[in-house]
Ligand SMILES: C[S@@+](CC[C@H](N)C(=O)[O-])C[C@H]1O[C@@H](n2cnc3c(N)ncnc32)[C@H](O)[C@@H]1O
Ligand code: SF4
């Protein structure tokens with residue numbers, strides 16, 4: 070038993086590889102095979118995962134449904150209800166392309182944090198082109214506004230958040246997106262740097278990357294280089310806006326790290342330690358568990374309890390590999406100790422957690 074190891078704080082249920090979009094930034098839709106649905110964990114298997122996690126982590130922890138598109142699983146509400154009955158808090162990502170018939174159900178469900186992947190606000194074409202489906206902008210805006218209306222009518226506490234990738238095509242949309250969130254009194258917005266789309270493979274075909282010898286593809290390096298000057302100006306503006314009270318979830322630490330990255334991407338490899346090995350616990354549609362989504366599975370949760378996976382030799386190997394890793398996905402939001410779920414926690418819960426850390430000498 071490793072006594073210094075904390076329990077994970079970022080728990081993700083990637084409940085399906087399936088997706089109806091064809092995002093230019095993501096390879097999941099290209100790599101998913103036809104028979105994946107039959108191989109996914111069943112509803113009962115996911116429920117067992119939830120109760121095993123509850124036994125290990127206790128009440129009140131958060132997890133996030135992601136994928137693929139999580140709302141393509143018909144049982145998402147049944148799983149959310151079950152999690153709620155165990156005292157577990159539920160968040161979800163969505164592309165919002167196929168949820169038009171689900172607005173009422175979503176607002177009535179125990180999902181406490183719904184994170185819409187919106188790429189642009191002023192120019193619908195940027196969103197549609199990045200998502201590879203015409204009409205996706207119209208659908209996601211309809212979903213955000215209708216769910217917000219229902220939330221107000223029903224006095225629901227569901228958090229409505231925006232998740233945005235920052236890349237050359239949408240740089241001029243970044244500030245207007247923050248303004249959109251503030252103007253419409255949504256809960257907040259989180260930015261994520263564009264990562265290598267090869268890292269976004271469907272889990273059914275995913276192989277571990279050679280993380281210690283990774284080199285960034287030339288085309289991606291050029292993309293970052295060309296956007297760097299403007300990106301730094303925009304990040305500076307985001308820092309100002311956050312100080313002025315706009316609900317930007319990225320920490321100052323992450324925003325500063327983004328600036329270092331745009332100045333010279335390689336600096337990040339020395340300056341930012343990747344901590345996913347001690348924070349992340351991601352379960353794929355088939356039950357395989359990863360601490361780092363670019364490394365091997367540490368075992369299958371169908372056969373082994375989560376606490377055993379967390380402490381096993383494969384997890385330890387993964388933690389060791391993070392030390393020599395040369396990949397840039399350390400800039401993604403999962404490596405910074407905030408996610409949407411955490412941000413929906415009440416201020417008092419955050420203060421108590423911080424105080425506990427100070428008292429136990431962990432801060
Ligand atoms: C893989 S998706 C899964 C959930 C859902 N399908 C969605 O798009 O919201 C999770 C998040 O990753 C983002 N994403 C996709 N490709 C990315 C890339 N190359 N770099 C960084 N984030 C990316 C998406 O925009 C989304 O916010
Ligand atoms: S980013 Fe999300 S919506 Fe886009 S293809 Fe990947 S899984 Fe689907």
Ligand code: SF4
Nearest residue numbers: 343361363394398399
């Ligand atoms: S940077 Fe972190 S998340 Fe990315 S491959 Fe390395 S260890 Fe994994």
